[in-house]
Amino acid sequence: MSEITLVTMPKWGLSMEQGKVNCWLKQVGDAIKRGEEIVEVESEKIAGAVEAAADGIMRRQLAAAEDTLPVGGLLGVIAAADVPDAEIDAAVADALANFKPLTADDESSGASPEKIQVGNRSIRYLKRGEGGTPVILIHGFGGDLNNWLFNHEALANSRTVYAVDLPGHGESTKDVGSGALSELADALLCFMDAVGVDKANLVGHSMGAGVAMAAAVQAPARVESLTLICGAGLGAEINGDYIQGFVGAANRNAIKPQLMKLFGDASLVTRQLVEDIMKYKRIEGVDAALRTLSSALFADGRQQSVLRDQVAALGKPVLIIWGEADQIIPVAHARAYTGKAQVEVIAGKGHMVQMEAANEVNQLIKQFLS
Amino acid sequence: MASELTKDRLLQAYRTMRTIRDFEDRLHADFATGEIPGFVHLYAGEEASATGICMHLGKDDYIASTHRGHGHCIAKGVDVMGMMAEIWGKKTGTCRGKGGSMHIADLSLGMMGANGIVGGGGPLICGAALAMKLRKLDDVAICFFGDGASNQGTIFEALNLATVWNLPAIFVAENNGYAEATSSKYSVACDNIADRASAFGMPGVIVDGFDFFAVHEAAGEAIERARKGGGPTLLEVKLSRYYGHFEGDQQKYRAPNEVAHIKEAKDCLTTFAKRVTGAGQLTQAELSAIDAEVAALIEESVRRAKSDPKPAAADLMTDVYVSY
């Protein structure tokens, strides 16, 4: 049976209970390579492709387009060409017979975000996994810890991984002070004090990468390594229209075209994603926080803090990952880093590369950290 | 209370009453020409009521008025030029030509509006008074209403609410004897509107509405009590209107010489003038000077109202919402 691989409905993030099959990208009989996208699935929050976990032939498809399945529900079967049909049918029967959908209890026993007082701010974070030097995932401008929906659990299978909401974001206090990277980095370092993390591997996306770099500059001893994903702080250019458009958007019709710039595949911007961003933007203090940050960090469509050389001088291990189709910060910044770094550019993906090419990004980070 | 009435205050009282009278007389004359749109309800004859009461008020005190509201507006300090322009339907009017005679209001002066709905103001002044009480101000809110409105449920509800909440509210029933064409002798079940006060747990006071001094004194007591947290009062002011319910009303429901007789015997301006000149408080020359100034003011207000522009078509769509 070992050569039979079941393809199941993935669980993308805490709130996902079920997903809808959008379309099969491979058909029964197609040869499949591990890591290839085989089926497109949509949760309330986001659409994405399920990647093959093994090489083989697409032998069965148990769900049709438009079907909605609970998380863990059987979508299809991949197996080598020489596995007999009877064996596959037996595996399918077994999987269907033994399938238990997640219950509310499973849900509540899983990790859930917590809040901790850090100075005069409350900071929300989600901790998963145990062991090793902790990893801290730091989202970008206007984001929150859910930006790591497809990464957090995968990275946490062998180590402690925190995802935080920066000040002004998610469910953390909305006061961002001056909005300078150094102030956000201070907040991050104080958060590390509060949760008892002395030293961490910082993984930052976009503005979060800038925060990670600033933290490394401010407290080099507390940073083991830096993973910078489509990061700010590596050069001066940034898409000022996006920043202004995001900050100024007052309704779904205004925000949607901005969010579409974040992905290589704009169809990934679902109704729910748009609604979630609008819900965030409506919270008291968010508009002021975003305006403060955008004028402190990205005034006139230029990044105000370029920490590239200061970070390079620290000599820390650095992994730089970029979506080649990034429309927010130019991919050229990936190669402009002046220090020693592993640079990975992922074709066809946009600024939210950690969501769009989650498996690949997860693999790169895992390899880098080990 | 009369001791409060310094010479300046007496001059002010006379000026206010004279302004109301001339304003209404002029409207009576001009309305007959057909140039003024809609219809107007004139306050002539009732001047002592609005004047005697509003002289106790500052601009933070609120009044709610009636469809017969010009007198209350003038007594509360609303600009006469703006009022005349409003009644002529001009853009320069107090309400930019959107309210007209029955809806003249100036909240910046505590004038909550004339009101086209009989009895509409009672609940509103309870709210204004509640706000004063919660904001710990010593302001008062006054509801003017007529004998017709005295039979409306809104007034009963407001009277009850004012006592339940112990509000700084005064209810002034201006009983001019007729609700439109129906006599209050028929429509009001009790002898006096003020008799109803006891049912709502508040003092009821009856005052001669032709006598400025009586109104001023009775209102002063009620207002002072309210300012000190003593709660509401129902003040019935018995008076008469000189003109019909609206302009054009032939008043066939009144005795043939009723109005002439009242004018002759009780007119508030005449009795006021006689009393203050007789007591040597004011001279006839001083009163005549005011008469001349008021006449000029009213003439000017009509001249401007006639020549001012009407609202533009685009004005139709504005001022519905603060934001929409």
Next chain:
Amino acid sequence: MARKITYQQAINEALAQEMARDSSVIVMGEDNHGGEGSPGEQDAWGGVLGVTKGLYHKFPGRVIDTPISESGFIGAAIGAATNGLRPVAELMFVDFMGVCFDQIFNQAAKFRYMFGGKAETPVVIRTMYGAGFRAAAQHSQCLYSLFTHIPGLKVVMPATPYDAKGMLIQAIRDNDPVIFMEHKMLYTLEGEVPEESYTVPFGEANVVREGDDITVVTLGRMVHLADQAAQAMQKNGVHVEVIDLRTTSPLDEATVLESVERTGRLVVVDESNPRCSMASDIAGLVAQKAFGALKAPIEQVTAPHVPPPFSDALEDIYIPTVADIQGAIGRVMEFRR
């Protein structure tokens, strides 16, 4: 994951947060705390269904019980709004507006216009509406279209706990009179609601579900039934777009028209009686402004033209059902010229 609370708790939280933020916000209504003037417990009720429970002790003097005197206290709330307060008055059941409508539609709604733009009346009138409580003809109506008809009023009806909180905060901060309609059958509905304060703007419909085959425009409690119907239709391969109007005044015409231009098919679902209803209003709007896009006649799913009945046997067929909505969607989809 965001915290889940009920629709009722969301309303209470919005009131509490706004009262804490702004001392000019007061709450008044019948039994809004309850127990005033009696020897027992104050705050005994917190409104007839307990929505305002607990506010009385947090905000002394600012949660005011009223006599059963709707003209009086609704008018007082309006009057107070012209004099520096931001009152939130509770008209227990919308059916009771018959005894105070003058204060709402002749006074509050008209001040600004009649007074030439020189008045602001920031009052909120919260009121319970809708059938399903076996409460019969005088406690079960929807009546939002009556308010919607009046220029000068804003009329809003949140369908979810999230919208209830954000729209009530918006209503309280809004400088125009707002009729805030709460469906009594939604009070126990749970949903994710941020703990922080936020506002949901008026005049922006919520696209509850995206689809390209047919548009269902709905509001209030019917949003949930329409969404269930849409989910069921999806199994038949029909992709239904469900639009929750959220507010009927202002009305988000653009979202409705954009959707129908795309789908070419429209079902309007409205719990109220059919004549001069939001259903007929939306149908009229689309017929007028998107006629060219229509591939089939518009269907309306509403209560029949009868008062809400008492007996459960009758009320259950009075209120539109998921099956009714599915039937209408099916008919519109199958229409051929």
